[in-house]
Amino acid sequence: MEVGQMQRQWLDYTKSLFLEGFLDGQFLQLQQLQDESNPDFVVEVVSLFFEDSEKLLNDLTSALGQQSVDFKRVDAHVHQLKGSSSSIGAQRVKNACIALRNYCEEQNIEGCIGCLQQVKHEYNMVKNKLENLFRLEQQIVAAGGSIPMTELGF
Amino acid sequence: MEVMESDHVHHAIEEQQEQQHFHVLAVDDSLIDRKLLERLLKVSSYKVTCVDSGDEALKYLGLVDDDVDKNSPASSSSSSSPQSPAQDGLKVNLIMTDYCMPGMSGYDLLKRVKGSSWKDVPVVIMSSENVPARISKCLEGGAEEFLLKPLQLSDLKNLEHYLLKPLHHSCQSNIISDIAAEDDGVDSSDDNINNDIIDSKSSSSSSNNNNSIINKRKAVSPEPSERRPRAKGLAVV
Numbered sequence: 001m002e003v004g005q006m007q008r009q010w011l012d013y014t015k016s017l018f019l020e021g022f023l024d025g026q027f028l029q030l031q032q033l034q035d036e037s038n039p040d041f042v043v044e045v046v047s048l049f050f051e052d053s054e055k056l057l058n059d060l061t062s063a064l065g066q067q068s069v070d071f072k073r074v075d076a077h078v079h080q081l082k083g084s085s086s087s088i089g090a091q092r093v094k095n096a097c098i099a100l101r102n103y104c105e106e107q108n109i110e111g112c113i114g115c116l117q118q119v120k121h122e123y124n125m126v127k128n129k130l131e132n133l134f135r136l137e138q139q140i141v142a143a144g145g146s147i148p149m150t151e152l153g154f
Numbered sequence: 155m156e157v158m159e160s161d162h163v164h165h166a167i168e169e170q171q172e173q174q175h176f177h178v179l180a181v182d183d184s185l186i187d188r189k190l191l192e193r194l195l196k197v198s199s200y201k202v203t204c205v206d207s208g209d210e211a212l213k214y215l216g217l218v219d220d221d222v223d224k225n226s227p228a229s230s231s232s233s234s235s236p237q238s239p240a241q242d243g244l245k246v247n248l249i250m251t252d253y254c255m256p257g258m259s260g261y262d263l264l265k266r267v268k269g270s271s272w273k274d275v276p277v278v279i280m281s282s283e284n285v286p287a288r289i290s291k292c293l294e295g296g297a298e299e300f301l302l303k304p305l306q307l308s309d310l311k312n313l314e315h316y317l318l319k320p321l322h323h324s325c326q327s328n329i330i331s332d333i334a335a336e337d338d339g340v341d342s343s344d345d346n347i348n349n350d351i352i353d354s355k356s357s358s359s360s361s362n363n364n365n366s367i368i369n370k371r372k373a374v375s376p377e378p379s380e381r382r383p384r385a386k387g388l389a390v391v
Contacts, residue, residue: 026304033193033307041193048186079254083282084186087304 003145010136011151017133022126027089031149046130049088053123056081057116064113074112075104081119092122176317177201181211181251181263182280191250191305198310200248208251208258208266215246217270246275247317252303253281253288261292268296276316280305 001009017023034041056077063074082097096119103111137147178200182188188204195202205211212218249267253260260279267277276298281288289300298316301309 026306029304029306030190033190033197035197038193045186045189048189052186080184083184083303086282087184087186087190089304 001139003140003143006136006140006143007145007148010133010140011148013133013136014152017129021091022129023089024091025089026087028152030088031152034149043134046088046134049084049090050127052084053081053093057120057123060116060119064109064116069107069109069112071104071107075101078104085123090123090126093119093126096122175201176247177203177245178248178250179211179214179246180204181206181208181249181255181260183207183252183255187252187303194305194307194310197307198313200310203246207255208260208263211249211251211263212258212266215267215270215272216244217266217272246272248313249275249277251277251279253279253292254283261295264292264295264297278313278316 018027030042030045060074060077060081063070063077078097078101082094082101085091085093085097096115100112100115100119103115140147176199178195180188180191180195180202182191182204183206185206188206192202192204203214205214209218249263249272251260251263258266260281264277264279267273267275273296277296278299278301279292279297280301280303282303284302292300299312
């Protein structure tokens with residue numbers, strides 16, 4: 001595939017992620033902060049998000065599996081996950097966290113467990129999508145092209 | 155443009171006017187948010203130092219003493235900071251802190267700073283949660299501004315106002331405190347808009363709803379556009 005085609009593919013894929021609600025405006029802000037002096041900024045921040053989230057999701061699973069659930073602890077973890085997903089623009093993960101927080105406030109264990117599944121689902125989806133996106137970017141750069149961020153036109 | 159290295163007066167004036175020399179102390183327990191804020195600030199030509207807690211911030215500012223009594227900032231300010239920051243050569247033009255942190259909250263840090271030799275340094279508080287009572291508390295506690303996360307470049311453009319007009323800023327704080335005291339009638343109507351903690355923030359026009367509490371505050375002030383910069387979500391991008 002030649003560079004122009006890859007760039008168009010990148011544009012279409014990125015736009016679809018926004019249209020389908022996986023990403024919101026905050027992700028655009030991250031992209032705006034990337035430049036020649038910091039060419040890997042988005043990948044770096046998103047990688048931090050992946051690491052952080054996986055740990056939080058494990059902690060949440062474990063906390064909700066306790067005999068006596070410590071809802072304060074659960075809430076603290078969800079708050080953190082909600083914050084980081086919001087910071088990178090992972091809209092659906094953020095929204096799932098908001099729902100989970102509501103169940104937490106109600107101290108509804110079943111609700112929390114079900115909602116946590118939803119959070120994990122959304123997380124895995126956006127992780128997959130972003131990894132695809134980054135792979136496309138690597139291919140474009142390897143072929144000597146540049147990422148057409150300014151053409152997103154939002 | 156030529157700058158004479160030996161011309162101290164010229165250099166001092168330049169420091170006042172050029173953002174490159176403004177040093178921001180950023181406090182946030184989230185690594186992701188620290189990274190983001192650091193980048194936002196650097197892109198806006200500020201120097202940045204990031205710390206991950208209020209305690210670390212106090213250490214950095216030289217405000218830590220052994221017998222810390224959190225309930226009486228007066229006593230800690232008299233017994234702490236062995237020398238003034240200016241003597242140390244440490245210059246901090248702005249402190250930006252997250253509100254929700256384990257241990258010392260951003261509000262606690264605000265009070266400690268305001269009760270210390272660093273009291274004239276503007277403090278901006280950030281939070282992912284739009285809670286009117288929290289915002290009022292911080293502003294009345296001496297915070298310059300309350301910003302909703304996630305932060306954007308447009309938020310940082312507003313910071314120039316605090317950094318370039320230090321004297322004017324202290325007048326602003328007093329006026330805003332007075333307005334806050336009279337604000338009760340206006341604030342109650344915010345409940346209709348901000349009944350639940352508004353967490354969502356998008357680049358669409360609906361983001362204006364999240365900032366209505368801050369808009370309301372500015373609306374009470376006679377000259378909102380002059381007195382206070384717009385908080386968030388209102389800058390035309």
